[in-house]
Amino acid sequence: MPVSAAASAREILTRLHDVMAKRLPAQSKLNAVVEIIGTALNSEVCSIYLLREGVLELFATRGLAQEAVHVTKLAMGEGLVGTIAANVATLNLAEAAAHPDFAYRPETGEEKFHSLAGVPIIRRERAVGVLAVQHADPRRYDEVEIEALQTVAMVLSELIANAGLVDAAAQSTERTLPTQSTSLLGFKLVDGMARGVAVFHQPRITIEHTVAEDTEAERHRVYAAFDKMREQIDRMASQAEFGVGGEHDEVLETYKMFAYDEGWSRRINEAIDSGLTAEAAIERVQQRTRMRMREIDDPLLRDRMHDLEDLSNRLIRIVSGQLGTAAQMGLRQDSILIARNLGPAELLEYDRRRLKGVVLEEGSLTAHVTIVARAMGVPVLGRVRDVRRQVAEGDMLLLDVGEEKLFIRPTGAIEEAFEAKLALSQKRRAAFAQLKNVPPVTKDGHRVTLMVNAGLRDDVAALDLTGADGIGLFRTEFQFLVSATLPRQQDQQKLYKSVLDAAGERPVVFRTVDIGGDKALPYLDHDESGEEENPAMGWRALRLALDREGLMKAQARALLEAGAGRTLNVMFPMVSEPWEFDEARSLFEAQRAWLGSRGRKLPAEVRYGAMLEVPALAEVLDLLLPTVDFLSVGTNDLTQFLFAADRAHPKLALRYDWLSPSILRFVRRVTGQAKAAGVPVAICGEMGGRPLEAMALIGLGIERLSITPAAVGPIKAMLRTLDRGALMSEMGAMLDHPPQNMRATLARWAEEHSVELA
Missing domain, CATH: 3.20.20.60 (Phosphoenolpyruvate-binding domains)
Structure with a gap:
């Protein structure tokens, strides 16, 4: 067995890099990939399933029946492979058939294999396939092997995306947006009313190159990015516009604790040791964090993990040179910020004169960003499902947190009613004052x-x-x-x-x-x-x-x-x-x-x-x-x-x-x-x-x-x-x-x- 996750992954990545550089058909490359992985991990079976037309299709295998390639198909959530993809989570099973989601496919000839380990192949936070290994002997796979599989799966996502092997919808962040007026419900985090155009906090950075040419050069890039990120965090902590002495000071101190966490930087370095580029190494560690978050029931701990994801996003933007958040580009008019979630330091970067409200797909009353937003006086509506699918950049939005409602592309009548309520609210506040x-x-x-x-x-x-x-x-x-x-x-x-x-x-x-x-x-x-x-x-x-x-x-x-x-x-x-x-x-x-x-x-x-x-x-x-x-x-x-x-x-x-x-x-x-x-x-x-x-x-x-x-x-x-x-x-x-x-x-x-x- 390989002696370390980094060594085993590096061995595989070096050989994969050679395969990816050759002028071969995509199918031939995948056939070579399963042989490389199977040999390196001493695995009797190595299989790749890819998402095509909404189902997971067996695309390449070493160890299962070759007749099953392009024949065996599983729906998302069906069988162990479908479960891995649907949950975007790893499975490590000594007895695969004992799992409640096991689904037997006779054409594969897999009945003699007891153990299974599978990891999702992720592209833009979605599973676009599954990489799985199997053995005849019942055994749980070592953490070293799982680490290697997860690292290889990241490189595979680049290969299959460049080859156009998965559904376009699974890769694309583009979508057809409705144009009619609509509204979405949420959860009141910070009360208030706001009007502004929709601004997306963070365009997703797609990592195009995952395999490193020079490991030491990638390490120096990460060191420099860490220095720059910590400098930014320290500067924001010292220039918080809403004063000092409140609990938000502790929020920022906790945030700084993550930024200076040696364990986090060590894990990124280990990913670089395995042969990944700086961007891919950060994303690799971030993927593991997301998987952990899905297993955490404690909402408070999940909030703290979001702070770490916020820092990961910041670090990727710095190391890639793509500092393109809405805050860095500047708000040009009254705006309502749209995000899946938001870190407290990122909120502090925005021009308070232009930022009128925040809408989150997630969020909670105890999240750090909620505490900071309350101190800033910015209304926040959380748990607004599908907001990033329903809203386009520049859409007019009306936010009424008291009613727990977001109006998207409002009609004239809705705008008139909203303005009347806002004016009445302001008038009442003035009278109460x-x-x-x-x-x-x-x-x-x-x-x-x-x-x-x-x-x-x-x-x-x-x-x-x-x-x-x-x-x-x-x-x-x-x-x-x-x-x-x-x-x-x-x-x-x-x-x-x-x-x-x-x-x-x-x-x-x-x-x-x-x-x-x-x-x-x-x-x-x-x-x-x-x-x-x-x-x-x-x-x-x-x-x-x-x-x-x-x-x-x-x-x-x-x-x-x-x-x-x-x-x-x-x-x-x-x-x-x-x-x-x-x-x-x-x-x-x-x-x-x-x-x-x-x-x-x-x-x-x-x-x-x-x-x-x-x-x-x-x-x-x-x-x-x-x-x-x-x-x-x-x-x-x-x-x-x-x-x-x-x-x-x-x-x-x-x-x-x-x-x-x-x-x-x-x-x-x-x-x-x-x-x-x-x-x-x-x-x-x-x-x-x-x-x-x-x-x-x-x-x-x-x-x-x-x-x-x-x-x-x-x-x-x-x-x-x-x-x-x-x-x-x-x-x-x-x-x-x-x-x-x-x-x-x-x-x-x-x-x-x-x-x-x-």
């Missing part, structure tokens, strides 16, 4: 406390922009979600202190980390929990923090030192029973005593609160309330737990109403008990940010709301037109004898009493 310094007081003189939810350092700016009373919920887990490793205590302390400094005299309520469950961190070991079927109700939030005492101790010290000389408000999420709150508070107090014994400056006062999200806690409020300083009702989780309905499930998202009597009665009971105990209670969550729902909550006696910054203006406007006393009397009667449609009844009451529900 005028309320910034106006207190949130009802018509009958009752002052309501309006606070905002935050998770980024830059979110604190919303206090001055909206005139909010403070931050009622600062989600500390965001720092954990954007970090490649567990944030150090010093970094946590720096963030918390900067938030408190920016808030000034206004209170900030820090919620301790709510991670785990559906917010899993790749750097935390989750062996104890395994794969959770119901992550929202699983090993997360306070449960995880109490179990990982070291994590919570570090956060406690960071918060306590950040709050030195001030009032520190700490809130524990997902408290299910009073003992959990008691244990968390005791842990904080122990750290407070530890810091004090070492002469550290401490907060003047520490106030402890609990989030009521688990319905069971409401049954023991008499035991909890004497121990807490404040209570917050988290309506998002509470609703799904009360109704046993996953709020992320598309079929259930609109099934249960926040204005259901069951929710309102629950809140009324909790509010009444808390008030009797002298404990302030707030609503945290989306429910409090909707004018009609907020009106109902005020009618139940709620006096504190913590909502998104964008909701502060509309809620203030509603409050200033509301007679709280009249509503409270009405709400009591409604809940004692609920109408059939509580929402419609409340909306009618608001209209009759001229309550502004913007």
Whole structure:
């Protein structure tokens, strides 16, 4: 057997280079190729299948029956070969027939061969064929052999493309685009509206030459490209236009970590050692990354892999001299950027004056690019399927992220409606901005406390922009979600202190980390929990923090030192029973005593609160309330737990109403008990940010709301037109004898009493 992947691949590539240089028919070249590979890998069978007219056709083989060539055909997804092509993934099987997708083809004479290894032949990110080897003995192939096959498959893609052996549609990036007006749905990542022409972020660079003439020359090209790329990243990190001090700093630091990763550069060097050109070596490593991404279930880890792909694309452009992204060419007019995915550094390259919005085929709320876009104020719509197939460069686009919709080549009527909505939105925002310094007081003189939810350092700016009373919920887990490793205590302390400094005299309520469950961190070991079927109700939030005492101790010290000389408000999420709150508070107090014994400056006062999200806690409020300083009702989780309905499930998202009597009665009971105990209670969550729902909550006696910054203006406007006393009397009667449609009844009451529900 060959001693290394590089040596075996280099041996094959050297001989393939000679074959490709000869004036031979394409079929003769492929016949020679399977002999070369089979001999080099000591393989009894080596076969090449190519995509023709939508099916995979056996084009050349050593070891199978020659009569099967051009006769054996498999559909995409059919048999092991079809599975490899459809999934663009490698198979390595000791017993091929035991695989559920195995399909026997008698004409090939393959029944005597037990083992099989197959790799996709990839062209422009699509499988255009399969390279497979087989042995009679049952055995799994060594990683060395798989590496060699994957490298050879890359060179084969060049050979078959130049010979015109595969479907033109499989090779071409050209497509027939529709010209009529249409729209696509997506997922809201960063809210906002935008109008502009379609600009594609990155034209695909096709690698035409894969086999190196001079390995050392290729290595020097890669070294020079790495130096240039790192210089670009360092420059962008130092010139970030939206300032410093936010979590986007950590995003860029993580990005730089990838850029300087020695493991990545080593893998590229190993690919060059195997005989590939610099461009092909980078693409080879990138293909392996893409295959790994398809196997990763963790969305956060997939996002980090996208950062690495972003850097790979950048490196290929540098080494090939094709620096042709839309950012480098410059935006000439108001534009909406279209991309499969986007790295944070690439977004920073764009002219903010011209970049009006971003549309991604992929993307998630925790992706680095989402965090940076939010800091830049650029609306982003993600998970827009087939957008690159439906949109042509220069098409007029209208982006309405709030409606989760992209309008393509809009008609005059659609444009008119969009412009009217945009103008109304701008007018409303201007009107709400005028309320910034106006207190949130009802018509009958009752002052309501309006606070905002935050998770980024830059979110604190919303206090001055909206005139909010403070931050009622600062989600500390965001720092954990954007970090490649567990944030150090010093970094946590720096963030918390900067938030408190920016808030000034206004209170900030820090919620301790709510991670785990559906917010899993790749750097935390989750062996104890395994794969959770119901992550929202699983090993997360306070449960995880109490179990990982070291994590919570570090956060406690960071918060306590950040709050030195001030009032520190700490809130524990997902408290299910009073003992959990008691244990968390005791842990904080122990750290407070530890810091004090070492002469550290401490907060003047520490106030402890609990989030009521688990319905069971409401049954023991008499035991909890004497121990807490404040209570917050988290309506998002509470609703799904009360109704046993996953709020992320598309079929259930609109099934249960926040204005259901069951929710309102629950809140009324909790509010009444808390008030009797002298404990302030707030609503945290989306429910409090909707004018009609907020009106109902005020009618139940709620006096504190913590909502998104964008909701502060509309809620203030509603409050200033509301007679709280009249509503409270009405709400009591409604809940004692609920109408059939509580929402419609409340909306009618608001209209009759001229309550502004913007």
